[in-house]
Amino acid sequence: MKWIVEQSTEAFNRRSAQEITEQIGRKADSRISFATGSTTKGIYRELAALYRQGGLDFSRVEAFVLDEYQGASQANPASCLARLTAQLFDQVNMDASRIHFFDSMAADLHQVAEAYERNIRALGGIDLQVLGLGANGHIGFNEPGTPFHAVTRVVDVGEETIEARADMFGSRELVPRQGITLGIKTIMQSRKIFLFANGEHKATMVEQALFGPVTPDIPASVLQLHPDLTVVLDRDAAGKVRDRLPEDAVE
Numbered sequence: 009m010k011w012i013v014e015q016s017t018e019a020f021n022r023r024s025a026q027e028i029t030e031q032i033g034r035k036a037d038s039r040i041s042f043a044t045g046s047t048t049k050g051i052y053r054e055l056a057a058l059y060r061q062g063g064l065d066f067s068r069v070e071a072f073v074l075d076e077y078q079g080a081s082q083a084n085p086a087s088c089l090a091r092l093t094a095q096l097f098d099q100v101n102m103d104a105s106r107i108h109f110f111d112s113m114a115a116d117l118h119q120v121a122e123a124y125e126r127n128i129r130a131l132g133g134i135d136l137q138v139l140g141l142g143a144n145g146h147i148g149f150n151e152p153g154t155p156f157h158a159v160t161r162v163v164d165v166g167e168e169t170i171e172a173r174a175d176m177f178g179s180r181e182l183v184p185r186q187g188i189t190l191g192i193k194t195i196m197q198s199r200k201i202f203l204f205a206n207g208e209h210k211a212t213m214v215e216q217a218l219f220g221p222v223t224p225d226i227p228a229s230v231l232q233l234h235p236d237l238t239v240v241l242d243r244d245a246a247g248k249v250r251d252r253l254p255e256d257a258v259e
């Protein structure tokens with residue numbers, strides 16, 4: 009497990025974007041699964057800035073949307089696809105035909121989920137999984153209690169997420185109660201994982217997920233078992249673990 013701790017939110021965003029850039033530099037046709045949320049929003053802003061500075065090429069990147077709300081199409085600005093498009097895909101030279109997303113309006117979402125999982129395998133698997141950390145330890149829409157062998161599937165959206173996204177959808181009632189997400193097993197099969205967390209409100213979960221027992225009660229704890237995990241934190245999110253990190257982790 010590699011740790012990076014930056015002193016400010018700006019430095020955190022910059023460093024996180026640089027890490028993603030390096031992956032694309034190593035493999036121009038990287039298959040990358042992208043999370044949405046307030047954490048990654050700042051990172052994608054930096055990534056777009058790095059692109060505008062030149063030298064970063066997304067044209068061969070194969071992008072996968074990590075999760076999606078049922079019934080939220082690209083026309084809904086709150087959908088994960090719409091946010092990723094606005095925050096990242098439209099800001100860089102992404103090839104639209106290489107953006108993989110869930111047809112969340114489909115009548116049979118289970119079929120959509122199965123086809124998504126199959127497609128990931130057929131294309132050769134995810135090279136890099138970009139993850140945010142839910143305050144309750146969720147990753148994607150994999151809420152506490154999700155078995156580690158879960159693959160891409162239809163799930164109930166957790167209470168915490170409903171609460172957190174109420175403003176975005178307009179009200180609590182308007183947040184879809186179901187969604188589709190890459191499964192824990194699918195995420196763990198990625199060659200490389202970046203876990204990004206910033207802010208004091210993530211500090212307890214960073215400690216529990218990465219220093220506590222590996223348990224389905226805290227989905228992110230499974231990441232301890234991944235052979236190539238990089239955790240990027242800002243000072244506040246690292247508040248409860250700093251003393252336990254290797255010295256060179258802290259910038």
Ligand code: GLP
Pocket residue numbers: 043044045046047048074075139140141142143147148149169
């Ligand atoms: C959301 C999403 C995740 C995201 C996480 C953290 O509910 N389903 O993909 O990474 O929660 O969100 P945030 O970065 O806003 O804290």
